[in-house]
Amino acid sequence: MKNLILAFFLILGTSLMSQTTVTGKVADENGNPVPSANIVVVGVAEGTVADFDGNFTLTTSQTPPFDLKISSIGYSTATVAVTENNQSLAVILNENSTALDEIVISASRTPERIFESPVSVERFGLKEIKNTTAESFYGGLQNLKGVDINTNSLTFQSINTRGFATFANTRFMQLVDGMDNTAPGLNFVLGNLVGMSELDVQSVEILPGASSALYGAGAFNGILFMRSKNPWDFQGISAYGKTGITSQEAAGDNQYYDFGIRAAHAFSDKFAAKATFSFLKGEDWHANRTDDLANPGADRSNPAYNGLNVYGDEVGTVLNFDVLGGLPAGTVGSAFVSRTGYNESDLTNYNAESVKTDFSLHYRPFADDLELIYNGRIGRGTTIYQGINRYAVQGFTMQQHKLELKNDNFFIRGYIVSENSGDAYDTRFTAINVNRRWKSDLAWFGDYAATFIGAKLGVGSGVLATDEQAHAAARAAADTGRYEPGSAQFKSAFNAVTSDGDLTTGSKFIDNTKFRHVNGNYNLAHLIDDWADIQVGGSWREYELNSSGTIFTDIDGPITYQEYGGYMQVQKKLADERLKLTVSGRYDKNEFFDGFFSPRAGFSVTLGENRNHNLRASIQQGFRNPTTQDLFIGLDAGQAILVGSAPTNLDRDIRTFPVSQPGQVFTGGAETVQVTGRSAYENAYSLSSVGAFSATGDPTALEIATPGLVQPEEITAVEAGYRAQLGKFTIDLSGYYNSYANFIANVTTIVPLYGQVGDNSLSVLALANGDFKAYQAYTNSTVDINSWGATIGVDTKILGDFDLGVNYTFTDLDFDKVAFPDFRTNFNTPKHRVKASFGNTELFKNFGFGVNYRWSDSYFWEASFADGDVPSFTVLDAQVNYTVPGIKSVFKAGASNILNEEYFQAVGSGLIGSIYYVSWTINP
Structure with missing residues (x-):
């Protein structure tokens, strides 16, 4: 270096x-x-x-x-x-x-008008921040065309473009002043929870789609760029205060407040500094669905009840009451019974909080454009994260520290990103282990069975109970003495469980993972008399996984691995600067995989006597390396055991399970068996075939699961677009087609605890006896997956100075679900979306207003926590603002979801209510 x-x-x-x-x-x-x-x-x-x-x-x-x-x-x-x-x-x-005249940097790593950009790009600047109707600038990004925001919680919103959206959005990158804002261990961006204060945002740019040729492996399905204000051009003290209420039927009306301050000063023409601080606090959206997705219409009277936002009731087993009671077959029968769970509201306080600090020192040794920068950014937040379970993320901290040397022609930067999970815990395992601290599963099911058998046989009362009466009596008896939420016993057990990182007894989420990154770029244009814009650059990254064996298989110490890459881009204007050609290519190498070359070629041509029409087209290949979790996770999440498929990981994940019928034939007389993660890939049945076997008892229905070890995911992306300025009308139209190969996704496999799959004897007996475990394998699709879509946006002025904008987005997926029933794409994107905006920044002197409308089509949500339909929804936001130039202030009053029509964007998350707020910003 x-x-x-x-x-x-x-x-x-x-x-x-x-x-x-x-x-x-x-x-x-x-x-x-x-x-x-x-x-x-x-x-x-x-x-x-x-x-x-x-x-x-x-x-x-x-x-x-x-x-x-x-x-x-x-x-x-x-x-x-x-x-x-x-x-x-x-x-x-x-x-x-129009917006087409705005200057962007992200599309080509060099300043250019949006009008002439070779790819689609959306921009959100200071004017948009001032006039956004959302409660925050980050939330306002959802009004941009082609941009989706899935609301996981009040302080965690996940941005996505062009489909394949989950809250753990590993296909979307977010860069903050050039630093990757991805949480190293989680592998995805936590929205703006630990991001940038709106006082320090100069501009936000979003590139939908693949950009691997310039930005590497993480730039697969879109990138968000945030640039901060430098202390040379934006000096002085700025501040804002914002307060209001969040309103939700489940949570009621709760106070919401947010404030921040920024100070920047150039002490000379060589040295400048800045610092920002912001604090947000509110009540998170409560998730309170108690319906059982697997048994529609079932309630808590059903012995197998498993409520969506009820946890602990996932622990269940088949109780054969005849065998347990020594009765003739058919006397009492059998039933699947689950333990009594706790509501999510019993397991978290729903506090939402975000604390962000940012400070930087800028030194220009020659008082010119050569600049040395140190930037430190620390964020701490409390939120709810929905992955395979719902996690109460309390005191999560992420730090970024950067040292950068740059001028107008080059930059080289090195930075480190580290996370600390704080007091985060898994709500599902909290409920499971609070239950077990009171009474073991064996004792609870034993009490249940004894009471059920007695009630059915009329023991003590002489009256034979119905099944419903017997199950009610059995549950009441088994639950006698259960810790009630709010009681001293419950609080003591809760505190003990949430401070324990062993998921067999606790629920704490432990993660201190980090990565180190160095990258640089040089623009050679000034060396060749601006004949062309030629850029070269490269990057290097090292991951250090550190979860103390609670998430990754790093029980013996941190796991490290590296990746690196380099690129070159040539951009040339021809034909009186009407034609711009762009060609770029990048080579990347991860130590576990072969190197990958990502080429991109595109052009834009400006037409018309007034140069008011522009056509563009591009084609590129991109790739995405498997994440740290795809490679090294080793986590029993309750519903399934997650095992990453790095070759060195398969045999490090070793688990011991009890078996129902120990004996000489298959266990050597032992009560337990050991299984390694390798079995998920080499000795397992497919989930759908085990379901067919369970329904029919026919072993010929079983199919051997053969998930391969995960490889990098690839994409070929083709895009074309048209931009025009026609009088007062601005038009921006684009369409794309994405073809994916080696698509990374999860496959659930069923591992028999003894026997070899395909032997039609011991492994089948294991399934029949219930001696099996569900594993989640990380693998690639054996077929290509395709998606395509289009956006069109039209902006104009009407009735004088009133701004009107309408945009429409279409997105669709081509995947044969029937042929691959166990493969999950997690597309999670509505086919049709419509957005509109109306307002006037100067309705009268210093007074403006804005209204935003969004409609989303219904879609199917598919994720590890739960699957299900998301109904269509309509959202209306509005704001009014008044500027007082004499005190450099902007006053605003607004509301997000002003009609208070609650909706959700993912199955299992809380309904999104309304936020009503007022704010005062000084020197924005």
Whole structure:
């Protein structure tokens, strides 16, 4: 790394020979400042942003004369000439420009207008943050076309594009000032729980679809980029306060508040610093569904009841009352019986909290564009996470620390991301083990059976009870003395269980995983007289898994592994800058897999006499490495045992199980057997065939499961689009087709505890005796999976200055579920979505308002926690805002889901209610 930095300094020598400084102010036709206007040197990847008062300072390696382009959403682009060093400019922007004139960086790693981007890109800047109707800027992203947000909890929202959405969204990347915001052990982004304060957000860009050619393995199904305000251009103290209520039928009305502060100052032309702090607290959305998905219509009187948001009742067994009572077959019969569970509300307090701090030091040794940055970001949050179970994430902490050296032509950065699970725990295992601390499963089922048999035979009363009466009596007897929620015994057991990381006796979630990352990029354009935009770069990452054996199979110590990659992109403008060609390629290597090459080729062409039409098309290949959990998980989640398929992982996962009929034939006389994770892949039956065997008793229905060890997932993505400015109408249309190979997903296999699958004797006997375990294997689809979709957005002004926007998104999946019944794609995306916005940023002087409408089609939700239908829903958000320039303040009142029509986006999560809020932002 030392040699790499020295090489960069040597190459930089030519760019440090001379510098030109330009200052100025950007204002509208009325003389009002235009904050956050983009100032870009024409033909060069150099630029800056105006501050709140419209002032800017630009330092560039270009020698006058050259041109600057100044743009801001809502205004036409202006071009001004720079003829001398230290020139001062007064720039006037006229209204009536469109979002297509906004400058983005993410699509090509260089500044360019959205209008000319070779791929689809969505942008959310300071103006959108001010006018968002959602309670936060992050929630406001769901109003962008083609962007979905699944609400897991009040403080955890998961962004997704183009399908395959779960809360553990491992196919979507989020970069915050260039740092991957993925939680290292969880392998997915926790929304903005430990992200960025809205006071420090300069812009948000979203690239839907694959971008592996520039961003590597994680950039598979979309990327979100957040850029913060630097302390040179955005100085001073900013603050906001926000309060209101959350309203939900299950939770009632509860106070919600959020506040933050940002301070930034340039102490000289060489040194600047900034710091931000924000705090949010509220009541999370309660999840209180008690229906039994496996037995529709069943209630707690059913002996096999297993409620959706009721935990502990997953522990069940078949009780053969005739065998247990020594009775002739058919006397009393048998039944599947589950233990009595606890409601989710008994197991968590539903606190939602987010605390975020961010601080950075900026040093420019030569008072020019060469800059050394240290950035530290620490977030702490409390939320609910729904994975295979529902987790109460309390005090989860994630830290990011970065050191970066950059100028307008290059950057090299190294950073570390680490997480600490805090006091997080699994609510399902909390209920299971609180029950067991009071009474063992063996004792509970024994009491149940004895009481049931006695009631059916009329022992003591002389009256023969019905099955319903006998089951009620049996449960009441077995539950006698059970710890009631709120009691001292319950609290004591709860505290003991949630502080114990062994899931056989506790429920604590332990994770201190981290990763280290180094990446760099160099733009060679200035070295070749801007003949073309040529970029080269690379990255290296090391994972360190550390869960003390509670999540991963790292019981003997942390597990480490590495991956690296490099890329190159060439972008060239031709035909009077109407045609832009882009070609890029990247090679990546993970130590467990063969290297992968990701190429991308695209073009955009500007048409029309006024250059107001643009066509674009691109094709690229991408890949996604298996996650840390895909490779090294070793977790008994209750419903199934999860075993990652790294070759070194299969034999590290060793578990001991009791068997129902110990004997010389298959257990050597032992009461228990040992099974390794390898059995999930090499000695198991398919889930559907075991179901058929259970229904028919026919062993020929059994099929051997043969999941292969997980390999990188691949995608071929084709996209085409059209953008146009037709008078007052802006049109943005795109369509895509994605073809996936080696699609990574989970397959549930059934492992017999003795015998070899296919022997038609011992393994079948194990199934018949109930001596088997469900395992979740991590593997790849044996067939290609395809998806496709399209978006169209139309924006215009009506009735003078009123903004109106409408967009529609279509998404569909092509997968033969009948041929592969046990394979789960987790597509989880509605086929049709419609969004609309209406408002006016200046209805009258300093007063604006906005309304957002969203409608989602119904869809099927498929995830490890539960499957089921999600009904269609409609959401209406609204806000009004008033600006007081004299005190640099914006006052806002608004509501999310103002109609209070509660809805859910995933089976098992809480219904989403309404948030009503007022806010005051100073110096936004």
